Amino acid sequence: MRVSPLTPETFADNARAALADATLTGALRRATDTFAERRAAAIGAVPDWQELRTRAAAIKAHTLARLDAYLEEFTANATKAGATVHWARDAAEACAIVRDLAQARGSKRLVKSKSMATEEIHLNAALAQDGREPVETDLGEWIIQLAGETPSHIIVPAIHKTKEQIGALFVDKLGIPPSSDPQLLAAEARTRLRAHFAAADLGISGVNFGVAETGTILVLENEGNARMTTTLPAVHVAVMGIEKVIPRFGDLETFLRLLPRSGTGQHLTTYQSMLTGPDPMGQGPRELHIVLLDNGRSRIVADELMRQTLACIRCGACLNACPVYQSIGGHAYGSVYPGPIGAILTPQLQGLHSAGTLPFASSLCGACKDVCPVKIDIPSLLLELRRRAVAGEQVPAAPSRGAAPTTSKPARRKPLEALGWRVWSWVTRSPARFRLATAFARLGQKLPFAMRLFGPMRAWQSSREAPKLAARPFRDRWRGDAR
Amino acid sequence: MNARAAILGAVRDGLRGASVPPLPPPVEPPAPLAVAERIARFTAVQQKLGGVVEAVADRRAACARVGLLLAQKGAAVVAASDAPLLAGLGDYVPADVALLPPDAPRERLLQADIGVTGAQWGIAETGTLVLASADERHRLASLLPALHVVVLPVRALLGTLGEAFAALQRDGAPAARTITFVSGPSRTADIELTLVVGVHGPKALHVLLVRDDG
Numbered sequence: 005m006r007v008s009p010l011t012p013e014t015f016a017d018n019a020r021a022a023l024a025d026a027t028l029t030g031a032l033r034r035a036t037d038t039f040a041e042r043r044a045a046a047i048g049a050v051p052d053w054q055e056l057r058t059r060a061a062a063i064k065a066h067t068l069a070r071l072d073a074y075l076e077e078f079t080a081n082a083t084k085a086g087a088t089v090h091w092a093r094d095a096a097e098a099c100a101i102v103r104d105l106a107q108a109r110g111s112k113r114l115v116k117s118k119s120m121a122t123e124e125i126h127l128n129a130a131l132a133q134d135g136r137e138p139v140e141t142d143l144g145e146w147i148i149q150l151a152g153e154t155p156s157h158i159i160v161p162a163i164h165k166t167k168e169q170i171g172a173l174f175v176d177k178l179g180i181p182p183s184s185d186p187q188l189l190a191a192e193a194r195t196r197l198r199a200h201f202a203a204a205d206l207g208i209s210g211v212n213f214g215v216a217e218t219g220t221i222l223v224l225e226n227e228g229n230a231r232m233t234t235t236l237p238a239v240h241v242a243v244m245g246i247e248k249v250i251p252r253f254g255d256l257e258t259f260l261r262l263l264p265r266s267g268t269g270q271h272l273t274t275y276q277s278m279l280t281g282p283d284p285m286g287q288g289p290r291e292l293h294i295v296l297l298d299n300g301r302s303r304i305v306a307d308e309l310m311r312q313t314l315a316c317i318r319c320g321a322c323l324n325a326c327p328v329y330q331s332i333g334g335h336a337y338g339s340v341y342p343g344p345i346g347a348i349l350t351p352q353l354q355g356l357h358s359a360g361t362l363p364f365a366s367s368l369c370g371a372c373k374d375v376c377p378v379k380i381d382i383p384s385l386l387l388e389l390r391r392r393a394v395a396g397e398q399v400p401a402a403p404s405r406g407a408a409p410t411t412s413k414p415a416r417r418k419p420l421e422a423l424g425w426r427v428w429s430w431v432t433r434s435p436a437r438f439r440l441a442t443a444f445a446r447l448g449q450k451l452p453f454a455m456r457l458f459g460p461m462r463a464w465q466s467s468r469e470a471p472k473l474a475a476r477p478f479r480d481r482w483r484g485d486a487r
Numbered sequence: 488m489n490a491r492a493a494i495l496g497a498v499r500d501g502l503r504g505a506s507v508p509p510l511p512p513p514v515e516p517p518a519p520l521a522v523a524e525r526i527a528r529f530t531a532v533q534q535k536l537g538g539v540v541e542a543v544a545d546r547r548a549a550c551a552r553v554g555l556l557l558a559q560k561g562a563a564v565v566a567a568s569d570a571p572l573l574a575g576l577g578d579y580v581p582a583d584v585a586l587l588p589p590d591a592p593r594e595r596l597l598q599a600d601i602g603v604t605g606a607q608w609g610i611a612e613t614g615t616l617v618l619a620s621a622d623e624r625h626r627l628a629s630l631l632p633a634l635h636v637v638v639l640p641v642r643a644l645l646g647t648l649g650e651a652f653a654a655l656q657r658d659g660a661p662a663a664r665t666i667t668f669v670s671g672p673s674r675t676a677d678i679e680l681t682l683v684v685g686v687h688g689p690k691a692l693h694v695l696l697v698r699d700d701g
Contacts, residue, residue: 012490031679034680035679036682044616047530059511059514062508062509062511063510063511065508066507066508066509067506067510068505068509069502069505069508070502070507071498071502072495072498072499072502075494075498076495079491085664088565091489091490091491091492091493091494092490093493094489097490097661141687142677142687143675143677143678144675144677144678147677147678153515159678160676161677161682162677162678163680165678166679167678167679167681170678186678186679186681186683187683188683190675190677190678190683190686191685193686193687194686194687197687198597199686201687202593202594203595218656218659218660220661226673226674226675226676226686227673227674227675227677227686227687227688228673228686228687228688229628229629229686229687229688230638231667231687231688232630232687232688235626235627235630236593241590246494246498251510252513253652253655253656253661254514254652254653254656256652257514257648257649257652258514258647261648263643268676271532271612271613272613272615272648272670273669273670274536274669274670274671274673274674274688275667275668275669275673276668276686277665277666277667277669278661278665278666278667279665280660280663280664280665281663281664282628282664283620283664283665285620285624285664286620286621286624286663286664286665287589287620287624287626287627288626288664288665296494298490298494302494302497302498302501303497305498305501305502306497306498306500306501306502307501308505331554368552402691413493437547442519449665454657459582467567477651483553
C-alpha cells in the first residue's frame with residue numbers, strides 16, 4: 005500500500021491517510037481499548053502504585069544526573085563478569101560493531117529478539133547489506149518482517165494488522181493453507197522459527213535494564229524467543245541505550261512491578277532473563293557483547309529540562325492512552341518511536357528540522373503523563389519543543405558525527421499572519437473596540453456564507469468547528485440579571 | 488578520540504554542575520508470609536497463568552510422579568537437569584523413554600518432548616519459578632521441550648518479589664550468571680491481542696511442590 009517510507013515531515017498527510025483506513029482505525033480502537041482496560045485492572049490491584057511511580061522516577065532522575073559514573077560502574081562490572089562492552093556514538097558505529105563481530109566469527113545465521121534500540125539504528129538493514137539479515141523471532145516482529153513493514157507499536161509491533169491480514173500474509177509468504185486463527189498462526193511461527201533457533205550462530209537482543217552494581221542485563225518477554233536468542237547461539241550481542249542503566253540489582257524489583265503492568269497489564273511478563281557475563285557452564289553462549297548506544301542521548305542528558313525523556317522504560321502505555329495514537333496508529337509518526345513518547349524523543353534524536361512536526365501531534369490532554377510509570381511530564385516537554393520549533397532554536401540533537409549543528413527552520417510566521425495578530429491585539433486591548441468587533445461578528449455570523457472562513461482560517465476549519473458567538477453576550481446578560 | 492571517551496566526555500560535560508537528586512533507599516522486604524499462605528498464593532497465580540501445581544511428599548514421590556507424567560503424556564524423549572532432587576529419576580522413567588542428561592548433544596535436546604528440572608526459588612506473589620544457573624544446568628531443559636515439569640521444594644518458596652531480590656544477591660553479586668524468572672507457560676498476544684498460550688517456550692508448565700526435600 006505504501007510506496008515510500010513515511011517521515012515526520014509528512015505527518016499531516018500520513019495522519020489523514022491513516023484516518024481514511026477503516027480497517028486500521030478499527031484495529032487500533034479495539035487494541036488500545038483492550039490495553040487500557042487491562043492496565044487499569046492491573047494497577048487497580050496495587051495499593052502503592054503512586055509511590056512506586058514516584059520511586060521509579062526518583063531512581064531514574066538520580067541515575068541520569070550521574071550517568072557517566074553509572075556507565076563506568078556498569079562497564080567495569082560487566083567486564084569483570086566476562087562480557088565485552090562496546091561503545092557506539094551513533095547508529096552507523098553500532099551497526100558496524102555488530103557486523104564486525106558477525107564477520108570475525110563467520111556468523112551467517114543470526115536470530116534477533118525484539119528490541120527498539122536495534123530498530124532505531126536500523127540494524128537489520130545494515131546487516132542485510134552484508135548478507136547477514138537476522139531473523140526476527142518475536143511473533144509480532146516476525147510478522148512485520150515477513151510483510152516488509154516497520155513496527156507500529158513499542159510492545160505490539162503488528163498492532164495495525166488484523167488476523168485476516170496476517171493469515172493472508174502467511175498464505176502468501178509461507179504457502180500454508182488459509183487461516184485467521186491466532187492459535188494456528190502462532191503454532192506455525194513456533195515450527196518455522198525452531199529451525200532458525202537450532203541453526204543460529206549469533207543472537208541479538210535488546211536490554212530493558214542494565215545494573216551498574218553487578219553488570220547484569222535484564223531482558224523481559226513473554227514468548228520465550230528472547231530466552232532462545234540469548235541461550236542457543238554461541239555468541240550473544242545485546243544492544244543497550246546508555247540510558248538503560250540503573251544503580252542497584254534490587255532496583256529491578258521496582259521496575260519489574262511497573263513495566264509489565266503498564267505495558268500489557270500483566271503483573272509480570274512470563275520470562276525475565278538476568279544475564280551477568282557469558283555463561284558457557286550454564287549452557288549459555290560462549291561470548292556476551294554489550295553495545296552501549298549513544299545516538300543523540302548524551303545531548304539529551306545535557307538538557308536539564310528534556311533529560312527526563314531518557315527515563316522512559318518503553319512500556320507503551322502512553323501510546324495506548326493517547327487519543328492521537330488511538331486514531332492514527334504508529335506509522336503516521338514516520339519514526340521508530342511513535343505516540344507521545346515518540347513525539348518528544350524523535351525530535352531530540354533526529355533534530356527539530358526533520359521531526360519538528362511531531363510535538364504538534366497532540367491535544368495536550370495529559371493522558372500520557374497520567375499513565376507514565378516513570379512520571380515523564382510529556383505535555384510540558386511537547387510544549388517546550390513546540391516553542392523551540394517555532395523559535396527556530398537548536399535542540400540537543402545531532403544526526404551524526406561531524407555534521408554541522410542543525411537548527412529548525414526559523415519562525416514560520418508569515419507577514420499576513422503577523423498583521424492579523426497585531427490587529428487582534430489592538431482590538432482586544434480596548435473594551436470599546438472589543439464590543440464593536442463582537443457586535444459586527446454577531447451580525448456577520450448570520451450570513452450563511454460567513455462561517456466558511458477564508459485563507460489560513462479555512463485550513464484551521466478543515467477539522468474544527470469555529471465557535472459561535474452567543475446571540476446575547478454574557479456581559480449584557482450579567483448586567484440585565486443584576487438589575 | 489575513541490567512542491567510549493567521546494560518549495563519557497559528552498555526558499560528563501553535559502552534566503557539569505547538574506544537581507543530583509538523591510537515590511531512594513532500598514525497599515525493605517515485607518514481613519514473610521506463612522507457608523500455607525505462600526503455597527495457596529503460588530498455586531492460585533500459577534493456575535491463572537495456565538500452569539498446574541501439585542503437592543508431593545518427598546523426592547521419591549516427586550520422581551515417581553514425573554515417571555507417571557512421562558507415561559501419561561506418551562513422551563519419547565525427556566531432557567532432565569542435574570538437580571539433586573531428580574537424582575533418582577532414572578528408576579522411574581519408562582523403559583521406552585530416552586532420558587537425556589544436560590550435556591546431551593544440542594540436536595537431541597531439541598527433540599525432547601518434556602523437560603524436567605528443579606528451581607532454586609519460587610515466588611508466591613507472582614507465581615514465579617526462579618532458575619539460577621550456578622547450581623543446576625537447567626537452561627535448555629526448561630526452555631526447549633513443549634512441557635516443562637519443575638520440582639520445587641516448599642522450603643524454597645518465597646513470598647514476594649522483594650524477598651526474591653534479597654535472596655538473589657550474594658555479597659553484592661547476583662546468585663548466578665544466568666537467573667531466569669519463569670511465570671507460567673510461554674504466551675503471546677501479538678495477533679489482535681488474542682492470548683495464545685505456548686509460543687517459542689514451553690506450551691505447558693507443571694510444578695511439583697515437594698514438602699520434604701531431605
